[in-house]
Each structure stands twice: as C-alpha cells, then as structure tokens.
Amino acid sequence: DSGVTQTPKHLITATGQRVTLRCSPRSGDLSVYWYQQSLDQGLQFLIQYYNGEERAKGNILERFSAQQFPDLHSELNLSSLELGDSALYFCASSVGVLATNEKLFFGSGTQLSVL
Amino acid sequence: DQQVKQNSPSLSVQEGRISILNCDYTNSMFDYFLWYKKYPAEGPTFLISISSIKDKNEDGRFTVFLNKSAKHLSLHIVPSQPGDSAVYFCAASAGVNYGQNFVFGPGTRLSVLP
Numbered sequence: 599d600s601g602v603t604q605t606p607k608h609l610i611t612a613t614g615q616r617v618t619l620r621c622s623p624r625s626g627d628l629s630v631y632w633y634q635q636s637l638d639q640g641l642q643f644l645i646q647y648y649n650g651e652e653r654a655k656g657n658i659l660e661r662f663s664a665q666q667f668p669d670l671h672s673e674l675n676l677s678s679l680e681l682g683d684s685a686l687y688f689c690a691s692s693v694g695v696l697a698t699n700e701k702l703f704f705g706s707g708t709q710l711s712v713l
Numbered sequence: 714d715q716q717v718k719q720n721s722p723s724l725s726v727q728e729g730r731i732s733i734l735n736c737d738y739t740n741s742m743f744d745y746f747l748w749y750k751k752y753p754a755e756g757p758t759f760l761i762s763i764s765s766i767k768d769k770n771e772d773g774r775f776t777v778f779l780n781k782s783a784k785h786l787s788l789h790i791v792p793s794q795p796g797d798s799a800v801y802f803c804a805a806s807a808g809v810n811y812g813q814n815f816v817f818g819p820g821t822r823l824s825v826l827p
Contacts, residue, residue, distance in 0.1 A: 600756060631814060640717075640819035641757070641802060654814050688756055701747060702804075702815060704756030 601625065604689050604705035612713055616677040619708045623670055623691030629653070630672040631702060632664055636685040647672055648695050679712045716740045717805050719818035726825050732790040734821050736803030739784065743805040748777060748788050751800045793825045
C-alpha cells in the first residue's frame, strides 16, 4: 500500500459528460501529480500541484482541470468527455518538488471508460 | 517527442536467468533516473533509482547501470523470478532545475517463464 488513495477505482460515463477524480496523497506529502495512461502508452504527465499551487503542467487538455485543496487532497476534473479520454488516470505524491533522490508514490488509479 | 525511450515493448526470460531491460533518454539535463514496476490493476511501485553522479546502483537482485555518455540505462534482474513478471517503466527527472516532474518511458512488459 503506497498510502496514496484514489477514488473511484472505476468510472463509466458517456461522451460529453463531466467527471471528477479524487486523490489523497501520502501523509506528509505536499506534491500531487496526475498522470494518464492510455492503452499501450506510457505514463503521460498531466499536471503537478505543490502545497495548493500549480507547479508544473504537462500535456493536459483545456477540457481538463485540477486543483489541490488546503487539506492537500486533489481533484482532476474532466469535461466534455470524448471516447479518446478513456484511460487509466494515476495520482502520485511526493514530499517536495522533486529534489534529487525523491520519488513518486502512486495510487492504484482510476479506470475511466467513456462510452 | 519522446524523451525517454524503452524500445522493447516486451521481453521473455526463463526463471533463474538474467533479465535486462533497457532505457534511452535524449535530454542531457536529466540527472536522476528511476525504475518502476507495475502489476495489472495496481499503480506503479518504485523499484530502484540512480543519480547521475553514479554509474551503478544495486539493491538485492536488482542493479541499475547508467552510461551518461550514451544516454542509456539498464536494469538487470538476477536471478529472475516468476513474480517479477510485470511492466517496467523507466523514468527520468532533471529535478528542480527543469520541469519538476518525472518523464516516463512507454514501459517494457517482462514475462518470467517457470
């Protein structure tokens, strides 16, 4: 158990809809990261938050947004969903902002299926 | 533009033999490298890491080698066990000086045959 909690584990929805994925980082970790893994693809970095503020942005679509709350949990909002958004979404956390020798701890992911 | 490459999508090895997983990177700013292992229906778990000031790091059956001039690293698993069957991701970071996030390769699926 990595200590990172993601809910829900599975989500099935229709095109055009909006969903929210939730992540609670490990106790003491201030950074939260969101990654997307599509079929046969690697882990694509979406966005990072550190202590409530956006720290880095990757290949995140404009239809997607995220935030980190004062209690450090994070939510990833996906709107106007398309079939191609079907993927496994991972949340990860780390203590800081990735100084050398830090590592990411991953949750078990949310499997999103857009029908 | 794939900055971290794992050119072998899959690898099969006999139990007890050595598994060698390879990773190449293009960004010379990367100074910290990690390997993650992922089982189905689980999140990736940290396996081993290496800083660019080293060329080898060992942890039990797992050894990572880094060749900075070739921008290449490899993970050796000796001896391989059936429980090692998983997808292995190579990741690289330039730390606080760049991007502040890890870049992952596409993964290599390792199958260890009994």
